[in-house]
Amino acid sequence: MARLSLASLLLPGLGQYLDGRRARGLGILGVILAMLGLIWWSLIPQHLSLESRPIPLKGDPANLAWLVVPALIWAWNVWDAARPETARGWIPVSLASIMFFVIGWQAAEINPPVLASNVDRVMLIIRPMLEPDFIQARAEEREGWVELLVPCPAEAPMTTAGSDHAIGVALDAPCGSVGDTLTVTATGLTPDVGVELIWQSPIGDFFPLRQADNPTEFRVEKPDAQGNLTTTFVVPNAIPPGIDPTLPQEQRLYIRQSRPLGGWELSTNGRFILQGIYETIALALMATTLGTLGAFPFSFLAARNLMSSNAFTLGVYVVVRTILNIVRSIESLIIAIVFVVIIGLGPFAGMMAVTVHTIAALGKLFSEVIEGIDPGPIEAIRATGANWLQIIRYGVVPQVVPAFTAFTIYRWEINVRASTIIGVVGGGGIGFFLIQWINLSDYRAVSAAFLAILVVVQVMDFVSAKLRERLA
Amino acid sequence: MLEVQNLHKVYPNGTRALTDVSFNVEDGEFLVVIGLSGSGKSTLLRCVNRLIEPTQGKILWDGVDVTAATGAELRGVRRRIGMIFQQFNLVKRSTVMTNVLAGRLGYVGTAGSLVGLWSAEDKAQALRALERVGLAEKANARADALSGGQQQRVAIARALMQNPQLILADEPVASLDPVLSHSILQYLEQLNREEKITVVCSLHFLDLVHRYATRVIALKDGQVVFTGLPQEIDKARFKEIYGEDAIEVKAGLSA
Numbered sequence: 045m046a047r048l049s050l051a052s053l054l055l056p057g058l059g060q061y062l063d064g065r066r067a068r069g070l071g072i073l074g075v076i077l078a079m080l081g082l083i084w085w086s087l088i089p090q091h092l093s094l095e096s097r098p099i100p101l102k103g104d105p106a107n108l109a110w111l112v113v114p115a116l117i118w119a120w121n122v123w124d125a126a127r128p129e130t131a132r133g134w135i136p137v138s139l140a141s142i143m144f145f146v147i148g149w150q151a152a153e154i155n156p157p158v159l160a161s162n163v164d165r166v167m168l169i170i171r172p173m174l175e176p177d178f179i180q181a182r183a184e185e186r187e188g189w190v191e192l193l194v195p196c197p198a199e200a201p202m203t204t205a206g207s208d209h210a211i212g213v214a215l216d217a218p219c220g221s222v223g224d225t226l227t228v229t230a231t232g233l234t235p236d237v238g239v240e241l242i243w244q245s246p247i248g249d250f251f252p253l254r255q256a257d258n259p260t261e262f263r264v265e266k267p268d269a270q271g272n273l274t275t276t277f278v279v280p281n282a283i284p285p286g287i288d289p290t291l292p293q294e295q296r297l298y299i300r301q302s303r304p305l306g307g308w309e310l311s312t313n314g315r316f317i318l319q320g321i322y323e324t325i326a327l328a329l330m331a332t333t334l335g336t337l338g339a340f341p342f343s344f345l346a347a348r349n350l351m352s353s354n355a356f357t358l359g360v361y362v363v364v365r366t367i368l369n370i371v372r373s374i375e376s377l378i379i380a381i382v383f384v385v386i387i388g389l390g391p392f393a394g395m396m397a398v399t400v401h402t403i404a405a406l407g408k409l410f411s412e413v414i415e416g417i418d419p420g421p422i423e424a425i426r427a428t429g430a431n432w433l434q435i436i437r438y439g440v441v442p443q444v445v446p447a448f449t450a451f452t453i454y455r456w457e458i459n460v461r462a463s464t465i466i467g468v469v470g471g472g473g474i475g476f477f478l479i480q481w482i483n484l485s486d487y488r489a490v491s492a493a494f495l496a497i498l499v500v501v502q503v504m505d506f507v508s509a510k511l512r513e514r515l516a
Numbered sequence: 517m518l519e520v521q522n523l524h525k526v527y528p529n530g531t532r533a534l535t536d537v538s539f540n541v542e543d544g545e546f547l548v549v550i551g552l553s554g555s556g557k558s559t560l561l562r563c564v565n566r567l568i569e570p571t572q573g574k575i576l577w578d579g580v581d582v583t584a585a586t587g588a589e590l591r592g593v594r595r596r597i598g599m600i601f602q603q604f605n606l607v608k609r610s611t612v613m614t615n616v617l618a619g620r621l622g623y624v625g626t627a628g629s630l631v632g633l634w635s636a637e638d639k640a641q642a643l644r645a646l647e648r649v650g651l652a653e654k655a656n657a658r659a660d661a662l663s664g665g666q667q668q669r670v671a672i673a674r675a676l677m678q679n680p681q682l683i684l685a686d687e688p689v690a691s692l693d694p695v696l697s698h699s700i701l702q703y704l705e706q707l708n709r710e711e712k713i714t715v716v717c718s719l720h721f722l723d724l725v726h727r728y729a730t731r732v733i734a735l736k737d738g739q740v741v742f743t744g745l746p747q748e749i750d751k752a753r754f755k756e757i758y759g760e761d762a763i764e765v766k767a768g769l770s771a
């Protein structure tokens with residue numbers, strides 16, 4: 045007994061192991077090693093980026109205190125080595141659980157207060173989301189502009205004005221400095237319809253002028269009954285950093301008016317959404333069709349009851365089944381990344397990814413259907429002297445068609461969902477637009493895309509449920 | 517002639533289904549195999565056309581060593597041996613016609629049969645075979661729309677499509693009403709007498725054995741315990757084959 049305790053003191057679990065309680069011995073050793081590893085890891089300061097932003101909770105030297113837990117378990121293990129075989133080990137199990145949980149909490153960077161403290165950010169997203177950007181009132185955009193130099197050069201320049209829709213724009217001065225108040229006159233406007241004043245910086249950026257007394261709102265001016273507008277504005281500071289502000293630069297003031305034409309039309313983003321949805325559905329359809337055709341031959345090779353007649357076919361079975369299992373376990377999103385690298389961005393890469401995943405997933409399901417069929421007819425067809433392909437065609441295929449059809453329709457539903465998201469990694473379809481709008485924080489477009497996806501998925505689910513009902 | 521020599525079958529799980537089984541079947545015989553269930557009848561019949569691989573022993577048929585045949589040669593052997601099963605083994609969702617045509621698979625090209633193209637000759641033969649079993653008007657029905665007795669007749673028509681010289685029938689009437697037993701066995705008897713097709717058939721009921729067999733072999737625990745004429749099976753033999761507790765029952769309704 046003392047001998048066993050001594051062994052466990054030298055190496056945790058050794059005493060138990062020598063006593064014939066091998067699983068227990070190895071378990072104790074494993075737990076202690078895992079704990080030491082975990083504590084060591086929790087002491088290393090973690091850096092996520094080159095800016096060496098430390099994650100506060102990790103790398104805390106206080107974690108060294110956790111060493112007491114493996115030490116306690118070590119001690120317990122010395123005592124345990126001399127105990128009878130049936131004794132329970134709830135003490136080390138609960139000690140270890142507590143430690144794993146606390147360090148796991150740190151590793152996951154769980155920080156509940158953040159949930160509450162940043163709640164106001166939600167509104168920044170929710171508000172635009174309540175106005176999905178899909179359709180807009182039909183309107184005709186017209187604009188005219190005038191160029192000026194900021195600041196004024198030594199010699200007075202000529203002003204140029206331009207317009208594509210007969211909106212004439214003129215200034216009372218050909219140049220000005222930042223902060224000067226100038227007067228602009230515009231003619232040829234539609235009476236009583238709001239006009240936006242938009243500034244173009246020397247490098248071509250546009251930004252609307254804001255109201256002097258309320259800088260969060262854009263300026264909107266109304267022309268008079270003759271379609272003329274005269275108003276003043278303050279020359280804004282539009283020189284980008286790095287450019288000498290004393291050097292005169294050409295800048296422009298745009299007068300833009302959008303004239304309602306009545307009725308509604310798709311917005312630009314709405315058009316993108318339609319295009320994305322169209323791509324997504326086409327992608328899902330192609331992937332399901334090609335995937336089913338591809339899964340069909342594989343499923344026969346992956347069906348044990350058809351492949352167990354000799355060692356060679358059994359080998360083929362094992363290889364095909366293993367490949368199907370591996371590919372099936374990889375998300376189509378991950379497969380898509382590979383195809384985007386090979387093919388490039390676009391629906392083709394997404395379709396290939398969903399197709400490959402469909403082949404693997406349906407191949408497995410189909411092969412299970414085949415394994416469950418009545419062996420009698422197969423035996424009967426084999427007895428007629430038919431070869432393998434003929435046995436498949438006459439003994440197997442007629443039995444599996446209904447289940448194959450049901451699984452294919454079910455897969456179609458899954459593929460519609462997969463195709464909506466595949467664009468996030470560049471695989472085309474609505475997801476491709478969605479991820480860009482998310483990155484641009486264009487939440488109005490995001491919410492319209494969400495709604496479109498919702499509608500498509502619901503409609504497709506409904507259609508396929510009806511189809512399956514018909515076939516059942 | 518069919519010669520079975522010292523046939524052994526041990527299943528992978530260790531079950532000894534056949535032990536040193538030897539017998540001959542002359543052309544034109546109607547040989548009935550009897551024995552309790554589990555005695556090895558199905559295993560024996562399936563060894564003959566290699567639906568089951570024998571562990572040891574030899575089967576010669578028409579001078580060809582069936583046990584040594586592989587690939588195309590084996591399929592060539594199989595296509596001349598029709599087989600009928602207790603559960604009929606029709607493809608239930610296919611039509612009767614398709615089921616019967618399947619009997620020709622050993623004779624036709626792979627490509628044509630895969631796309632379902634059948635020659636006019638084959639179709640005509642299939643109709644004749646169906647007429648022969650009295651089911652010509654059911655040609656386009658789905659197989660599972662037929663009664664058990666009708667399905668077994670379709671199975672006979674399928675076997676006929678093989679132009680068989682030998683028919684193996686594994687308890688062909690065990691899943692049918694006794695009334696129908698005679699109707700099915702009479703078709704087999706007719707083929708045996710008129711077409712000189714050898715029949716090897718396993719049966720359960722002794723009255724059927726007496727009525728149809730030209731010769732009988734009995735299996736017990738995978739061994740042949742009796743070979744002889746049906747009328748030689750008296751009370752003592754019966755107890756020997758079926759055990760002390762057995763009592764004879766009849767399929768009923770003599771033909």
Ligand SMILES: Nc1ncnc2c1ncn2[C@@H]1O[C@H](COP(=O)(O)OP(=O)(O)O)[C@@H](O)[C@H]1O
Pocket residue numbers: 527528529531532533551552553554555556557558559560
């Ligand atoms: N595939 C199999 N695997 C293992 N044992 C089997 C298999 N098929 C049949 N057996 C066994 O072989 C013996 C003979 O079976 P079988 O030939 O079906 O007898 P019968 O047709 O006379 O009822 C039985 O003990 C049965 O359990």
Ligand SMILES: [Mg+2]
Pocket residue numbers: 554557558559687
């Ligand atoms: Mg049997």
